[in-house]
Amino acid sequence: MPLASVSWQLHFAGSTRLRLLMLRQQICGIRDLTRVLWRERSLGYPSTPNNTGGEAVMMHLRSNARAQRIDHQSGITEMARFIGHEGAKVFSVSHLPIQPTAPRSGLLLCPSLCVDFIKNYRREVEFARALAARGIAVHRFHYRGTGNSDGDPRSVTFESMCVDAGMAIEYLMGNDVQHIAFMGTRWGALVAANAATPVPGAPIAFWDPVIAADSYFREGYRATLMSTLAGSKQATRAATSYQAELERHGSIEVSGYRIWKRLVDSSNELDLSTFLSDPSHPLLLVQFGVRGQASRSHDSAVDQWRQMGFQVTLSLVSGARNTWFLDDQEPAAFLSDQVNSTVAWVHTTLLAV
Amino acid sequence: MRIATATDEQPIYFSSGPNALFGIITNATSKPNGIGILILQGGAWIPSTGRNQLSVRLARRLAAYGFYSMRMDYRGVGESTGAVTNFRLDRPFVDDVRSAMDCFPASVSKFVVLGTCFGARTALAAAESMSQICGLGLFAPPVRDFAMGEAVTSRPLSWYMSRVLRPRTVSRLFDRRKRRSYAHLAQAKFRSIVRPAKRKVARNPAERRKRNGSVFAGQLSGALRRGTRVLLVYGTRDSAYQDYQVAVRQGLEAILASNDDPPELVVLDGAVHGLARTAIQDQVISASERWLAEVIVGVDFGDG
Numbered sequence: 001m002p003l004a005s006v007s008w009q010l011h012f013a014g015s016t017r018l019r020l021l022m023l024r025q026q027i028c029g030i031r032d033l034t035r036v037l038w039r040e041r042s043l044g045y046p047s048t049p050n051n052t053g054g055e056a057v058m059m060h061l062r063s064n065a066r067a068q069r070i071d072h073q074s075g076i077t078e079m080a081r082f083i084g085h086e087g088a089k090v091f092s093v094s095h096l097p098i099q100p101t102a103p104r105s106g107l108l109l110c111p112s113l114c115v116d117f118i119k120n121y122r123r124e125v126e127f128a129r130a131l132a133a134r135g136i137a138v139h140r141f142h143y144r145g146t147g148n149s150d151g152d153p154r155s156v157t158f159e160s161m162c163v164d165a166g167m168a169i170e171y172l173m174g175n176d177v178q179h180i181a182f183m184g185t186r187w188g189a190l191v192a193a194n195a196a197t198p199v200p201g202a203p204i205a206f207w208d209p210v211i212a213a214d215s216y217f218r219e220g221y222r223a224t225l226m227s228t229l230a231g232s233k234q235a236t237r238a239a240t241s242y243q244a245e246l247e248r249h250g251s252i253e254v255s256g257y258r259i260w261k262r263l264v265d266s267s268n269e270l271d272l273s274t275f276l277s278d279p280s281h282p283l284l285l286v287q288f289g290v291r292g293q294a295s296r297s298h299d300s301a302v303d304q305w306r307q308m309g310f311q312v313t314l315s316l317v318s319g320a321r322n323t324w325f326l327d328d329q330e331p332a333a334f335l336s337d338q339v340n341s342t343v344a345w346v347h348t349t350l351l352a353v
Numbered sequence: 354m355r356i357a358t359a360t361d362e363q364p365i366y367f368s369s370g371p372n373a374l375f376g377i378i379t380n381a382t383s384k385p386n387g388i389g390i391l392i393l394q395g396g397a398w399i400p401s402t403g404r405n406q407l408s409v410r411l412a413r414r415l416a417a418y419g420f421y422s423m424r425m426d427y428r429g430v431g432e433s434t435g436a437v438t439n440f441r442l443d444r445p446f447v448d449d450v451r452s453a454m455d456c457f458p459a460s461v462s463k464f465v466v467l468g469t470c471f472g473a474r475t476a477l478a479a480a481e482s483m484s485q486i487c488g489l490g491l492f493a494p495p496v497r498d499f500a501m502g503e504a505v506t507s508r509p510l511s512w513y514m515s516r517v518l519r520p521r522t523v524s525r526l527f528d529r530r531k532r533r534s535y536a537h538l539a540q541a542k543f544r545s546i547v548r549p550a551k552r553k554v555a556r557n558p559a560e561r562r563k564r565n566g567s568v569f570a571g572q573l574s575g576a577l578r579r580g581t582r583v584l585l586v587y588g589t590r591d592s593a594y595q596d597y598q599v600a601v602r603q604g605l606e607a608i609l610a611s612n613d614d615p616p617e618l619v620v621l622d623g624a625v626h627g628l629a630r631t632a633i634q635d636q637v638i639s640a641s642e643r644w645l646a647e648v649i650v651g652v653d654f655g656d657g
Contacts, residue, residue: 067364069373071434080364080375080432089359093432121400121431147402148377148409150359227629256629257405 076132083171090164091148092141095128101135105350106177108169109140110188114257120185127339134347139172157266165195179353181346186210193275203349205284205342211297213270218242220254279309284345286315315341355382357416369452375432376425376453379412383419386650389461390415390422391453393472396440400431404628411638418646421461425453442498445475463487465649470626477572480581488582488649490641493626496566496596566600574608583616584644588625
């Protein structure tokens with residue numbers, strides 16, 4: 001059973017619960033803003049500067065509630081803030097169109113973990129801006145225990161990620177969004193697919209998705225070992241036993257990140273296909289490859305989904321697939337193909353809903 | 354002493370030239386000491402969180418000592434606007450640093466800039482023109498100036514010659530993959546020599562200064578002369594550390610020794626550049642905390 005489907009059960013447009021939620025957000029926002037502005041005044045922050053240089057007109061509120069930027073040239077407003085309870089706040093950014101589509105549409109973007117998180121960061125921001133410029137609101141967030149959010153990385157589980165995604169959906173829905181789409185990058189594909197389960201017909205886009213959680217951990221662990229012990233027998237022997245390493249130390253090291261046992265245990269035997277049981281979801285899979293061919297795991301997953309009745313669009317972006325290491329590669333090399341194909345698909349699919 | 358959380362933090366957009374930059378300010382959680390910490394990332398489009406939340410962890414820990422801190426995205430990186438196609442050490446983003454400093458509360462009068470790789474060189478360059486900077490924490494700062502991706506090809510021909518006959522190099526020639534990578538390297542170096550534009554650059558004295566580390570040495574000694582406290586952190590496996598050792602042998606040592614407060618050098622086992630190991634990340638955080646507490650604030654760090 002999808003783990004987070006119980007964590008949020010929103011009835012969308014017109015629901016009483018949603019209206020109450022929005023009212024609560026507004027009240028909390030005003031209260032937080034007043035409190036923080038009062039505190040800032042006592043701390044002696046300089047007055048809020050207005051940038052009128054260039055094309056963008058921006059302003060910010062130095063409040064714990066949010067920082068806001070208005071870009072009239074691309075027609076978007078960006079709002080960065082921490083949401084949630086004290087000590088467990090989730091960093092989130094909303095990219096809102098100044099002129100939204102009718103009916104209003106939105107997309108929840110679920111990021112990945114480890115080096116993937118950093119490697120795809122700018123691509124996700126560019127994607128969110130491009131989509132918002134076409135009238136679709138986008139909400140991005142960092143899972144608790146990762147990025148700018150609160151939380152102990154040791155406590156991160158797949159369930160906690162799904163709860164964070166649920167909270168992010170509530171904020172996205174707070175913008176009067178009536179149609180929602182989901183997108184997941186690498187590990188985020190699992191979270192996005194799970195979050196989409198209660199929304200029949202919601203489009204789901206994946207960027208180079210992780211098909212099986214177990215293979216993600218194994219691949220990352222091996223890649224890290226190879227980088228330190230390239231060619232030695234020790235690397236080959238050790239790479240076969242990441243679970244033993246996990247049992248021994250409670251975590252494994254993957255390219256400068258620790259993956260803790262709780263996360264591995266909570267996502268044991270997770271597979272992307274288990275979340276995709278309702279063929280009403282249109283699917284997009286964007287993948288990188290130098291030879292213009294999808295990976296075997298993606299190929300077989302796509303075949304399986306098509307057999308189940310899903311409408312799957314496969315987009316191959318030419319570029320080296322280097323998941324586990326940071327390199328000097330300019331992200332713009334991938335950016336335009338990757339972003340444009342996804343933006344066009346989401347836009348078309350959401351309007352068709 | 355309380356470690357800060359997101360409740361003590363404020364996201365912020367601020368302008369730097371035509372770009373809107375993004376940062377997060379962490380407020381002090383104990384009595385403010387009037388010093389602001391600016392945390393800069395390396396190149397490679399790393400967002401302000403840093404690898405494995407290193408900047409987040411560091412900022413939140415430093416709040417307990419009374420520091421305000423800010424982690425920021427350069428132009429074209431993370432949440433900021435703009436575009437950056439390459440990170441060149443001879444073109445650091447000093448304007449971004451200046452704009453970020455204006456965002457701190459008025460009670461902050463002095464700044465310490467912490468940076469890794471490109472961020473370290475940006476911090477060093479910023480200290481030349483900003484007298485408010487009283488300290489620099491430089492992690493694996495490159496000594497020679499080169500563009501991202503040119504670290505090896507920018508080395509002088511003598512460096513290649515000194516390595517070509519080493520037993521290790523010769524033994525690697527039996528490995529087909531290594532042989533191929535050596536061939537690629539040789540081709541790249543050959544192209545950098547024969548290309549007319551590059552040759553012209555190589556004859557330019559200013560360009561030669563950049564390549565041999567004179568710019569770094571000049572900026573470092575200038576900062577020390579102005580009384581800026583400096584922490585240098587290298588790893589034994591950093592190629593920049595080898596360059597640093599060469600620079601020290603070629604006269605940097607005398608320059609550094611002539612100052613009343615020479616830079617504190619911390620050498621960690623492994624590679625600091627890229628912060629690709631959690632153990633190194635923890636040691637970098639610990640070294641920064643100790644240096645900031647003892648040298649900048651003047652309190653006893655004890656066992657941390």
